[in-house]
Amino acid sequence: METIIVYLNNMFASLPKTLEMQRLKQEMLSGMEEKYLELKRAGMSENEAIGIVISEFGNIEELTAELGIHPAAPEQALPMLTEDEAYEYAAAKRSSGRWTGLGVLLCASGVALLIAMDTLFENYGSEDMGSLLGMVGMFVLVAAAVGMFIHSGMKLDRFKSLEQGFQLPYTLRMELQHGQALYAPTYRLALITGVCLCVLSPALIFAAAYIDDDFAPYGVSAFLLMAGVAVFLFIYYGNIQGAYTKLLEEPFIAAEKKEEERIAGVVGAIIWPLATAAFLFTGFVYHRWDVNWAIFPITGILHGMLNNVYRILNRGKVSS
Template identity: 30%
Template structure:
């Protein structure tokens, strides 16, 4: 339901806050949620249902016209100033796909390098080829991972803490819905290959007594499985990042000032300060308390601190 609520919030960004518009927004949310549950009951997936709900409701202008409400004029403080455009979003998704491929390929090459290492015990020729294969595959794999990660981080920084234009927000839902089937297939096949790697290894090592071949097959099959899991997950997350609220957050643990203000309102500076100093102070207190009373049970401090932090965060968010 959070996705639908966030989408509705984005539609009403420029609508004056009055009792009529608040009631209209609440009524629309209730209608959209009811329709969502109807689609789920018909057998639609979560993302299919969300995409259908959003697509069946018109633009904010059409909604306001039907409700006989007025939209505020845009000014320099309108949240879509400096908004992430659809072209930028498409470029980001392309970079995300490339990063997903390079990272997944790098992991696969590292797995294959371990597979190549298994042959060094056969003969001098195999030992040379195994070491050469390990060195080349590992070096290329690490190169792909580092290169792809750096490009991806740079692209995310360009969009960080910027509002998402409405067409971006809507397109992201459709892309997420369209990719959902590919994601499920890739995830299922990847998990299947990772599981298959174990009996394959057992077959070669225990039945035909080829231990080296069994271990090599384990790394190769598992590597392909991990490739599929990582690739499909990262591509899907690229679409999902554009649906997780009204602002793009490049680092989930460190949202920018705009995203913080959107979530916490006037309490945002307090939350920012809390995130900077809270856990270091908790750690210092943990060391002090452990030295004073012993280390056996002092770990409970982190549990209590985590619960307290969550309660404070949620309370301030609700107050906004």
Template identity: 55%
Template sequence: MDTIVGYLNNMFASLPRTEQMHKLKQELLGNMEEKYHELKDDGKSENEAVGIVISEFGNIDELISELGIGEVRKEELVPMLTEMETEEFIAAKRRSGLLIGLGTGLLMVGAGLLILIASLGENGFMSSVFSEDAMSMIGLGFLLVLLVPAIAMFIYSGMQMEKYKYLESGFHLPYHLKADIQQRQSGFAATYMLSLITGVCLIVLSPIAIFVASAFGEESASYGVVVLLAIVAVAVFLFVYYGNIRGAYQMLLKTGDFSKEKKEEDRVIGAVASIVWPLVTCVFLVSGFVYDQWHINWIVFPVTGILFGVFSSAYNILKGKDAA
């Protein structure tokens, strides 16, 4: 029987792995198994039964024609994912989330170190060794040093996910794989919800660090900003890492953020975000280096985040009305 299975695999090896072909292959395998067992019951030897089965079922072109399958339509020429491919994709998304989360965290830690060292310089720390400007340059150096591995993580993550770009053009999942991924997604839901709640609570509570630091004097407020950035870095890591895992399940199941409607919304929102956030970062750096407003310029990030959230929600509502 293994010979028949191997023969059938070879027959379909050169054909597109579509859902239609998968069903045809399973149907043929069932028919061939039935014929094989009939021949064995009739007293045929293993080799005789295998030879008769293979000779009777002919080649794949004849079978497709006889079964009325016809030509495979262009839109159906999408791959049927295997279990190994889905596992590799989920693992790649998990690694990507880890790298992007760590890279983003490094950037925020770098910004925190810049503010911390610059503030120490303003308050006379090591004034006998370094001037205030020198301390600012040291802080900038730390930021640039952390920027390098962060960028490397972003680039490496993007390169790793590049080989899965073909999934955006469409794919099929066998029923058993789809059921397994749905079950795993349900099991992961509690973990994702916990990470989301933890991240939101950290962000909401993070300004407390500034209030506490301010209680020790106005010059101490910048130290609170450093703590705030560190807390937000942890929250962002939780959002990115666990969000990527959830995104892998959603993409494979074509639900949530990866439904057709959501993809269109994300393209517009993503385009706006790619313009807004770099501008906000420029405002943050210019106001700090040029106008020395490190103690208050951090406010641009939460304010922009709130405004961007309002924009995203308004856009989604308007799109929903248009669709209705």
């Protein structure tokens, strides 16, 4: 069957890399696979089955002529990814997710520590000391988080060549699809757990404020820690799912998709630091830890809205 896959890839190598071509290729692959299995069940040998399948489905010129499709300019064939390279990328992606998730959790822990120390020492009449200790602790944790982010990025640097496209052997693709199916329940459970933690975390603020208004900052600290754990789950398990998605995607990358990801990254790089600055400013200047936690979910909603608006407008331009 792998011989048929290679033959089909060579047939489509000179054709435009469009969604229409990819759909046509998948339809032909499904038909060839079905015919191949039918011939094998009929008792034919491997070579006989492959020869018949190729003879029946191998005339791409007539099909493209009917569709009015002309071959594109010849280009270099995409490299074939080996099994070792695929699993090394998956392992690096998993490790990167772990370090990135821990870094985010440390950042949240640093802010939580700052709030808790400031409130604790304020109750004992030494607010300056609490702020100093909290700031030192926060910067230590943030510095460690930055180191984790750098380490995480360096793990994936050697796989940048995958962005140029690649092919997978048929057997390896089947193995990865099977692994993705087995991983799906774990990924689903991680998402459900993370969402539940995000939904329940604000309750800690209300519970602390209900006991005593002075305890509200401690509730904010607990909220940040719980939200940090939720984000860790999203990043770590999302990276594993992302590795499967990347390895199993079609052997071309749409320019529109890459541009959307770039714009989303730029928006996130601006909006989230602003949200964090607003959170700290309203907390330390106005002491509104009981309500300013809402800045983060509101920012998340705005971020998603901006990305969706850009995607809709961009697709509208492409279609017109």
